[in-house]
Amino acid sequence: MESSEQPSTPRRIYKQGEPEHPFEVKVTLIDGILLAATLIFLAIAAIDAIQRTGEFNVYLVTRAMHYQISRYSLVVALVMAVIAVFLGIIRKDDVTPWFRRGAYIVVGSLLLQALLGIVLMFGFGAQPYQPEHLVYGIAAAACLPFFVFVETTAKKRPAMGSYIWGFILLMGIIVRAIGTGAA
Amino acid sequence: MTELPVSLIVSIIGTAVTGTFTFLVFRRWLEKRREDKKAPHLLAWSIGLLMFFFGLLSQVVLYFTWSPFFFSLWYWSGGLMVAAWLGQGTLYLLARKGNIARNVQMVLILVSLMTLPMTFMTQFRPENWHPGADMTEIYRDTTDVDGNVTTAGIFPASSRGTVRFFSPIMNIWGTITLVGGAIYSAVLFRRKQIMRDRMIGNLLIAAGGLFPAFGGALIRLGDPSFKYFGEMAGAVLIFIGFMLASRAVDEVRESAQQRKVRPAEAAGD
Numbered sequence: 001m002e003s004s005e006q007p008s009t010p011r012r013i014y015k016q017g018e019p020e021h022p023f024e025v026k027v028t029l030i031d032g033i034l035l036a037a038t039l040i041f042l043a044i045a046a047i048d049a050i051q052r053t054g055e056f057n058v059y060l061v062t063r064a065m066h067y068q069i070s071r072y073s074l075v076v077a078l079v080m081a082v083i084a085v086f087l088g089i090i091r092k093d094d095v096t097p098w099f100r101r102g103a104y105i106v107v108g109s110l111l112l113q114a115l116l117g118i119v120l121m122f123g124f125g126a127q128p129y130q131p132e133h134l135v136y137g138i139a140a141a142a143c144l145p146f147f148v149f150v151e152t153t154a155k156k157r158p159a160m161g162s163y164i165w166g167f168i169l170l171m172g173i174i175v176r177a178i179g180t181g182a183a
Numbered sequence: 184m185t186e187l188p189v190s191l192i193v194s195i196i197g198t199a200v201t202g203t204f205t206f207l208v209f210r211r212w213l214e215k216r217r218e219d220k221k222a223p224h225l226l227a228w229s230i231g232l233l234m235f236f237f238g239l240l241s242q243v244v245l246y247f248t249w250s251p252f253f254f255s256l257w258y259w260s261g262g263l264m265v266a267a268w269l270g271q272g273t274l275y276l277l278a279r280k281g282n283i284a285r286n287v288q289m290v291l292i293l294v295s296l297m298t299l300p301m302t303f304m305t306q307f308r309p310e311n312w313h314p315g316a317d318m319t320e321i322y323r324d325t326t327d328v329d330g331n332v333t334t335a336g337i338f339p340a341s342s343r344g345t346v347r348f349f350s351p352i353m354n355i356w357g358t359i360t361l362v363g364g365a366i367y368s369a370v371l372f373r374r375k376q377i378m379r380d381r382m383i384g385n386l387l388i389a390a391g392g393l394f395p396a397f398g399g400a401l402i403r404l405g406d407p408s409f410k411y412f413g414e415m416a417g418a419v420l421i422f423i424g425f426m427l428a429s430r431a432v433d434e435v436r437e438s439a440q441q442r443k444v445r446p447a448e449a450a451g452d
Contacts, residue, residue: 132304132346135297139296147289151282154285156280159281161282165289169290173297
C-alpha cells in the first residue's frame with residue numbers, strides 16, 4: 001500500500017558551503033528590506049535636517065546625515081550581530097546569501113558615512129572632536145571587508161563565525177568613532 | 184674612554200638576537216610555503232619576533248637620542264604588538280576547528296593598522312626624555328596614591344583615552360593566548376601522553392613572552408640591568424619554543440601522511 005502522506009512544502013535550506021557566488025549582484029526579500037530601510041532612513045535624515053534649519057544648507061545636511069548614519073550603523077551592526085549569533089551558534093547554519101548581501105549593504109552605508117566625513121573635513125574644513133576619529137572612521141569602513149574575505153575564502157564551513165567577529169568588532173569601532181567624533 | 188652600561192650592551196645583543204631569530208623563523212615559513220605546506224603560525228611568530236626586534240632597536244636608539252619616530256615605534260611594536268602576535272601563532276596551533284584563528288588574525292591586523300597612525304599622531308612631551316633613560320619608566324606620568332602626577336612622562340595624559348586604550352586589551356589578549364595556550368596544550372598533551380616537544384615548546388614560548396613583563400620584578404632582584412637580561416632571555420626562550428613546537432607539528436603531519444599512504448600501498452599489494 002502506498003503511503004498517503006503528501007510531501008510538505010520543503011523548507012529552503014541552503015547547502016553547506018558556498019550557497020551561491022559570494023559577489024553575485026542580486027536583491028532578494030530580506031536583504032531588500034535592509035536596503036530599502038537604509039535608503040528610507042537616509043531620506044528621512046536628509047529631510048529632517050532640512051526641516052530643522054528651514055533651508056537647504058549643504059553643510060548642515062551633510063553633518064546631520066553623518067551624525068544619523070553613525071547611530072543607524074550601530075543599530076544595524078547590533079541587529080546583524082544578533083542574527084549572526086542566531087544563525088551561526090544556535091542554528092549552526094552557514095552564511096545565507098541574504099545575510100552576506102546584508103553585510104554588503106552595511107559596508108556600503110559605512111563607505112557613504114566615510115565619504116560624508118571626508119566631505120565635511122576637506123569640503124567644509126570641519127574637524128572632529130579628537131583626531132583619532134579619522135582612524136576609527138576609516139577602520140569602521142574597512143572592518144567588514146576583512147571578515148567578508150575570511151568568509152568567502154574559508155574552506156572550513158560553516159563560516160558564520162567571521163560575521164559574528166566582524167559585527168561585534170564593528171560595534172566597538174563605531175562606539176569609539178562616535179565618542180571621538182562628537183564635539 | 185667611557186664604559187658602556189650593561190643595559191645598553193644587553194639591549195644591543197637582544198636586538199641582534201631577535202633580528203636573527205626573526206630571519207630564521209621567517210625563512211622557515213618561506214620554505215614551508217615553497218613546499219605548499221601551510222604554516223600560518225610561523226608567519227605570526229615571525230611578525231611577533233619582528234615587533235620584538237623593532238622594540239629593542241628603538242630602545243637602543245632612544246638610549247642615545249630623542250626621536251618621536253623611534254618612540255612611536257618602540258611603543259607600538261614593543262608595547263602593543265609583541266604579545267598579541269606571538270599569541271596569534273600559538274592560537275593557530277591550538278584552534279584548529281573552524282576559522283577562529285583566521286578571524287582573530289583579521290581583528291589583530293585591523294587593531295594593528297588602527298593603532299599605528301594613532302601612535303604616530305600623538306603629540307609627545309620630549310622634554311621628559313633624557314639620555315640613558317629607561318623608557319618603561321618615563322613613557323607615562325607616574326602618580327601618587329591620590330592620583331597626583333609626581334613625574335611627568337613622554338605621553339600626554341590625554342593619550343590614555345587614545346592609543347594607550349589598546350595597551351591593556353592587546354597585552355591581556357596576548358597573555359591569554361600565549362600563557363593560556365601553553366597551559367592548555369601542556370595539560371592536553373600530558374593527559375594524552377603525546378607531542379612532548381610541542382608541550383615543552385609552548386611552555387618555553389609562554390615563559391619567553393612573560394619574561395619582559397616581569398621586568399619590574401627583575402629590577403627588584405637588585406639591578407636594573409636584570410630587566411634587559413630578562414628581555415633577551417625571553418627572546419631566546421621564545422625562539423627555542425618555536426623550533427620545538429614547529430618540529431612537533433611537522434612530525435604529526437608526516438605521520439598523518441604516512442597513515443594516508445599505507446592503506447594505498449596495501450591496496451596496491
